[in-house]
Amino acid sequence: MGTGYRIRVASEGIKHNHKLSKLTFDRYPENRAVSDPVMLARVDAMRKSGAKARGILMYLREECANKATILKDIHNLMARLKASSNPGDTDADCAESVLRDLCEHDKGAVASLFVDSTRVLQTASFQSRKMRHLFAAFPEVLLVDTTFGTNVNRYKLFSFVVHDIHGKGQYVQHALMTSESKAHMKDAKKVVALCDGSQEHKQALKDIFAAMHPLFKYFLKNWDGITEEWVSYQRSNVPHLGNNTNNRIEAKWAKLKDLIRPSAGVYECLATLLGLQGICENEYEVELNKIGTFCLPKDDEYQCMDKRQLGELKQLANMVSMHAYDIINAEFKAALRVSTSYKICIRQDSVVELLNEDEKRQHLLSLEDFTCSCIFSQTQLLPCRHAFYYRRSTIAFAGTQFESIIPFKISTQGGVSNKS
Template identity: 30%
Template structure:
């Protein structure tokens, strides 16, 4: 990594030749934009105050092109002395890790400024319509802008922030709850957010009414809850949002974890130009780590896997194999039995070994495209137990061939990103003041 440290040292040395922070940032960003595929923009308002600085490397743009399904978005504070917030976009890669696809330093969090960041992302990533899920915290300004800018995406709320916010609300003096009731309501709120089925969700709502006891307290709480949360439960409740490819993301923890690492380099006393340099350094290090991790040579084998799984281990990422393996093992159990029958172009599959207390396991499977309506297939874009069982039961030679795997998980596709370039780049100017 010595060459990366040398780059940072050179940027700092050269930038200090300029007398002002603005001039130093301009020089740093021009140097960054001189590398093919890198893009950066500086947006100033009518008073010539910089409101937004956007940064995207060729690697970041290529990462989004391959892994566009779910994007985590949030802002963090305390990265520089000028009080600019770091507003970042992150995707979920084939290894199950978060990778940044845009960094912005924003002077404020007004809708107009957030919209600038979104517009720049859309300009540099023309396949933004491929986004299926956007994960945010409870910031309603972000929510409004993202709904307008990405109308084809489902906006989901981070479970951690929803639980934290609702637990703070229920503890407010206006609800006049005693200590035991507050404790029970906080516990039920956490259960409600993670409720796996609509039946479980309804049962927890009933339990809340029992815990609140009096009609007055029930009316006070549910008048607030129904107005502000029941109407948008598909954004935050597990029971109602399992029909989108969120890749198992229920929080923005990946994004927040990455910021903890960045904040070992910056803090609230860091000058804005040094903050920009640190972001570029940090991003370069992450890209080097990615390239190192995907450099796979030879054939991989796991002594605990059968031939089918070992072949899959060389077709897709290890993270994907680990997820599929759980489905594969269940489908191949001698005790696993599904009853299935055709319904038009689909196959209805019903688990016949289910007990009364089992979660329902009935779904519609499409043998033409090898898709399934079950939560695992929809949220992970990977072959589920229903597909694997059906292929086994109908005599297919392979149960999990490469041909039924979504392209995002294939080794041969994501290895191309080791030395990422953006082909046929239609963005004419790499660096621009706007």
């Protein structure tokens, strides 16, 4: 066509090139979509709480029976809702908005955000007010580990967990980071040989690696001579407070990942962590202030106790958490067994020595606060079997209200009170 040539449409005629029916109209994408503002708000709340697309679809099928919504529509709807709820242009802006909201509503909370020169988020961490209080109350054992697959940006999630008075793990800090502390990780090659005993184990390795494999040489040089530091059965006396692995933090991550999706953005991951942390804090407060009943089990060891000893255990159950009670109860029953025997010697005015001739071990017990030199007393900060045995065996405490178990005003100094 030459320059200046134009086409003018004088009239038009429109008609469908397919069959028209109500079924076709209802199945049209625009008509399948949910448009009710109330339903959209509910779907958005379900999406933020970690609901799956299929579960949302089942909910909408019940609430909107006249809609022929399919799974693809739900995925599109969730994507639109996610885009509309984005509080900023970049991950750093979104994360900053979430953390600022936390600090505004929780006056004792602290949060930090670090970005590089190009405004790319490097780290984001937070502690709520109750998380800080939990760490201040239980700083003795701190579990630290990292996990993956919590956000689409592949940031690593570092979590810090303490061991509370109920014997459970409680989060005290979360942090999202771009990488681990070391820039590079070296691959390790694992070689395994199965045998019946330690001598056979060494001989099997020598037979397999006749030319002294470098890994075997490294093992003999650096590990074989210090088995007491890493072999489980040789570390039976090492204090670990029930945390000989990262078992607690791994168990908590398993529950956390049920709600955090790998496709979530960094700010969504932070928002979900904050929501879950609020639930955990509420559960902890309910457990801490729970009122209930307690009955002593009818086992053989309880049947051998007299009424005074049973009464002491019942009073103990009202003083401490059930987790602390179970730990103290085990020590109490061990002290009352007929087979338990210690030789008591006075070392100083306020210190006595308890010697177990079978185990060839001696323990120093302070008579001022009944703390002991044993690993149990030093790590658990609870009265041990040596204190119970001494009080039961000494006439000075016979007939008193607390003949064997340490009085409440003394035991609270060791941190066993359920009001920690």
